[in-house]
Amino acid sequence: MLSRTAENLYWLARYVERAEYLARTIEATLRATSLPSTYVGKNEWESALLTAGIGDSFYQHYEVADEPAVVEYLAFSPANPSSIRNCIEAARLNSRSVRTALTTEMWDTINGAWIELQQTWSGLIKNREELMGFLRFVQETSLRFDGSAYRTMLRNDAYWFSRLGLHLERADNTARILDVKYHMLLPEAEHVGGPLDYYQWTSILRSVSALTAYHWVYRETLKPWLIADLLILNNSLPRSLASCYENLVRNLDQIGVAYGRQGPAQRHARGIRNRLEHSHMDDIFQRGLHEFIEEFIGDNNRLGEIIGKQYLI
Amino acid sequence: MAVAFDEMFGPDGALRPAYKELALWLKETPPDALEYRRKEAELLFRRIGITFAVYGDAEAQERLIPFDVVPRIISAKEWTLLEKGLKQRVKALNLFLRDIYHGRDILRANIIPDDLIFQNPVFRPEMNGQDVPHDIYVHIAGVDIVRDDAEQFYVLEDNARTPSGVSYMLENREIMMRLFPDLFARHRVAPVENYPDVLLAALRSVAPDTAAGEPSVALLTPGIYNSAYYEHSFLADKLGIELVEGRDLVVKNEEVFMRTTEGLKRVDVMYRRLDDDFLDPLTFRPDSLLGVPGLMSAYMAGNITLANAVGTGISDDKAVYSYMPEIVRFYLSEEPILKNVPTWRCREPKDLTYVLEHLHELVVKEVHGSGGYGMLIGPASTKDMIAAFRDKLKAHPEGFIAQPTLALSTCPIATEKGLAPRHVDLRPFVLTGREHTTIVPGGLTRVALKEGSLVVNSSQGGGTKDTWVLDG
Numbered sequence: 001m002l003s004r005t006a007e008n009l010y011w012l013a014r015y016v017e018r019a020e021y022l023a024r025t026i027e028a029t030l031r032a033t034s035l036p037s038t039y040v041g042k043n044e045w046e047s048a049l050l051t052a053g054i055g056d057s058f059y060q061h062y063e064v065a066d067e068p069a070v071v072e073y074l075a076f077s078p079a080n081p082s083s084i085r086n087c088i089e090a091a092r093l094n095s096r097s098v099r100t101a102l103t104t105e106m107w108d109t110i111n112g113a114w115i116e117l118q119q120t121w122s123g124l125i126k127n128r129e130e131l132m133g134f135l136r137f138v139q140e141t142s143l144r145f146d147g148s149a150y151r152t153m154l155r156n157d158a159y160w161f162s163r164l165g166l167h168l169e170r171a172d173n174t175a176r177i178l179d180v181k182y183h184m185l186l187p188e189a190e191h192v193g194g195p196l197d198y199y200q201w202t203s204i205l206r207s208v209s210a211l212t213a214y215h216w217v218y219r220e221t222l223k224p225w226l227i228a229d230l231l232i233l234n235n236s237l238p239r240s241l242a243s244c245y246e247n248l249v250r251n252l253d254q255i256g257v258a259y260g261r262q263g264p265a266q267r268h269a270r271g272i273r274n275r276l277e278h279s280h281m282d283d284i285f286q287r288g289l290h291e292f293i294e295e296f297i298g299d300n301n302r303l304g305e306i307i308g309k310q311y312l313i
Numbered sequence: 314m315a316v317a318f319d320e321m322f323g324p325d326g327a328l329r330p331a332y333k334e335l336a337l338w339l340k341e342t343p344p345d346a347l348e349y350r351r352k353e354a355e356l357l358f359r360r361i362g363i364t365f366a367v368y369g370d371a372e373a374q375e376r377l378i379p380f381d382v383v384p385r386i387i388s389a390k391e392w393t394l395l396e397k398g399l400k401q402r403v404k405a406l407n408l409f410l411r412d413i414y415h416g417r418d419i420l421r422a423n424i425i426p427d428d429l430i431f432q433n434p435v436f437r438p439e440m441n442g443q444d445v446p447h448d449i450y451v452h453i454a455g456v457d458i459v460r461d462d463a464e465q466f467y468v469l470e471d472n473a474r475t476p477s478g479v480s481y482m483l484e485n486r487e488i489m490m491r492l493f494p495d496l497f498a499r500h501r502v503a504p505v506e507n508y509p510d511v512l513l514a515a516l517r518s519v520a521p522d523t524a525a526g527e528p529s530v531a532l533l534t535p536g537i538y539n540s541a542y543y544e545h546s547f548l549a550d551k552l553g554i555e556l557v558e559g560r561d562l563v564v565k566n567e568e569v570f571m572r573t574t575e576g577l578k579r580v581d582v583m584y585r586r587l588d589d590d591f592l593d594p595l596t597f598r599p600d601s602l603l604g605v606p607g608l609m610s611a612y613m614a615g616n617i618t619l620a621n622a623v624g625t626g627i628s629d630d631k632a633v634y635s636y637m638p639e640i641v642r643f644y645l646s647e648e649p650i651l652k653n654v655p656t657w658r659c660r661e662p663k664d665l666t667y668v669l670e671h672l673h674e675l676v677v678k679e680v681h682g683s684g685g686y687g688m689l690i691g692p693a694s695t696k697d698m699i700a701a702f703r704d705k706l707k708a709h710p711e712g713f714i715a716q717p718t719l720a721l722s723t724c725p726i727a728t729e730k731g732l733a734p735r736h737v738d739l740r741p742f743v744l745t746g747r748e749h750t751t752i753v754p755g756g757l758t759r760v761a762l763k764e765g766s767l768v769v770n771s772s773q774g775g776g777t778k779d780t781w782v783l784d785g
Contacts, residue, residue, distance in 0.1 A: 001555075001573055001574050002555055002556075002557060002561050002571060002572065002573055002574075003561070003572045003573055003574055004558065004560070004561050004572070005555075006574045093537065096537045096542070096546075097536075097537050099546040099547075099550065099556075100546055100549050100550040100556055108360060111360065112360070115359070157574060161574075255574075259574070259575050311574045312574075313572075
């Protein structure tokens with residue numbers, strides 16, 4: 001297939017995944033800040049910004065990271081290149097460029113979402129209720145898109161490249177939450193976890209839709225090191241780093257087989273996957289959770305670059 | 314202006330035979346049912362994403378072309394005549410192009426003035442003496458046809474460069490069949506859905522000799538900001554060929570390749586929807602980012618076929634158009650079946666004087682204009698508009714031609730107040746491959762939606778209709 005087509009499919013999936021992640025982050029923050037102040041961290045909205053990875057650019061446009069400003073910037077602002085609105089627009093633009101590689105169902109989802117964005121969500125959001133409506137719309141769009149891709153696409157390189165975008169973006173998002181919140185997940189002996197921490201932890205799990213999953217997997221009350229384990233190493237959780245890398249390796253392998261040739265992307269992805277597979281949470285904590293996460297984010301970005309060089313340019 | 318000929322009711326108000334069933338059906342169908350279907354059609358179009366862009370209109374970057382649900386019907390007899398006339402016309406265009414870029418018999422016979430060719434910016438000296446496969450220059454023509462009575466068809470424009478609109482012909486039919494299955498059952502409507510197959514076969518048949526095995530065909534688009542981008546992606550999809558942009562292509566050793574995820578892959582035939590000027594920055598406009606550096610060298614080396622060929626603009630130029638009847642006679646020794654609209658060439662002083670005196674009753678067009686931009690419709694213009702145009706015309710008379718305001722035929726459209734006649738034209742698509750020329754029975758009918766308006770261009774508020782050619 002054309003390199004540009006593969007690139008568009010890859011970015012299309014990334015944009016949709018990013019939009020959903022942002023919607024989820026806002027939703028989790030709304031929820032956390034609805035609690036009485038004793039349960040709420042001081043800088044919930046600021047930390048939402050940080051997990052989206054756009055703290056710096058935000059302060060070029062706003063003074064204070066409060067709810068209206070952060071919601072506007074994350075969800076609607078044209079000045080933020082990866083606001084939800086811009087993600088959906090970019091997804092539509094990419095879809096238009098690769099109309100012929102998309103199934104009708106996928107095109108319908110993106111085009112329909114783009115039309116709804118103009119018609120229903122172009123004005124100011126008046127209250128939290130409306131905002132929740134918007135966030136639901138974004139998450140449903142992502143679910144529909146992902147489901148359409150899964151159910152209707154031919155299993156060929158178009159599908160594999162689109163999956164690569166999805167899992168690379170997803171891994172980046174999960175890693176970013178961990179990067180911002182890692183200090184709350186450290187297993188300090190004297191740290192029992194007050195009510196504040198408890199709600200912070202649920203908030204983390206919610207933003208990767210893993211709260212219920214946690215209870216099923218561990219059958220325990222929330223323990224920070226188990227949360228870290230779930231998000232990093234547990235490959236049964238679709239948003240964990242391990243699961244993302246299992247998928248990245250599988251899809252890259254399929255491309256390699258179809259093209260009859262492996263390359264640096266396959267090797268690099270396999271390297272990261274192996275490291276995740278052979279790691280234990282204890283070791284990670286010992287060597288430093290933060291260092292581990294930072295290294296992962298770097299490696300993950302590097303995989304994006306390598307895929308770009310090998311296939312997309 | 315004379316009363317326009319109506320294709321449904323005829324000059325005496327009597328229902329014309331081809332429309333008999335439709336009239337019956339319309340009588341049985343409540344008007345709000347039509348309105349309901351129209352809305353449904355609009356929804357379908359929007360969902361499919363059939364839109365076009367209007368240049369210089371930031372508000373509505375992507376717009377729908379209004380669709381009218383009342384079909385336009387052409388009888389088998391009318392179509393037979395039209396088909397014959399179109400084939401004759403396109404044959405003459407191809408012979409003319411071959412001659413202009415080779416022996417130039419027609420210039421030596423003094424049928425067309427030399428300077429009209431050589432001073433013409435769309436004449437491509439690069440093509441002098443250059444052979445193209447099977448001497449076919451115009452593989453795809455979208456000839457605009459109008460009529461003003463039951464007998465005559467006129468060619469308004471030949472459109473031999475990169476004509477668009479065929480996606481509407483195909484999608485309009487799809488949507489009509491979905492919305493009005495009963496109406497189809499009562500008619501024998503010739504199908505148009507084989508157009509992509511015919512086009513692909515035609516493109517493959519003109520592949521260069523250097524193509525190895527099954528020729529690889531691609532469609533070259535200027536990209537998603539082009540007004541016809543939807544059509545480009547639609548056609549690439551229907552033909553099952555790659556939709557490429559300039560940046561997807563690279564030229565090596567005078568061969569053209571596309572960049573794919575598996576490396577470079579050679580292209581043998583390119584259905585290009587990009588104007589000559591933008592094809593290759595090394596040969597034509599150096600500032601063009603849309604084309605492919607070196608494409609012309611591969612073309613000259615005969616390693617790729619471009620459809621349409623480079624330089625076809627010289628055949629559909631509005632000034633050359635006025636010589637088409639002579640061109641047909643010169644190459645085919647036949648009388649033209651399709652008429653030309655009488656045309657004054659403003660480059661000729663006698664004609665210019667006449668045009669300047671009659672601006673209020675003429676249509677004046679830019680020789681190199683298209684899409685209804687930059688033209689003057691005398692009867693519909695104010696004094697000031699005419700005065701302003703007069704200055705433009707005097708400054709560059711060679712840039713304009715003038716035609717009488719034709720009483721274009723009308724067809725009924727569905728309006729809120731019931732059926733009402735509106736002016737129409739027709740663009741059938743003429744495909745020429747190595748073996749034969751084919752016209753899928755139908756075309757794009759464009760309709761002026763405003764009462765009395767003669768402008769059918771989509772960029773100027775025109776709409777479209779499904780065009781039915783009855784099968785016997």
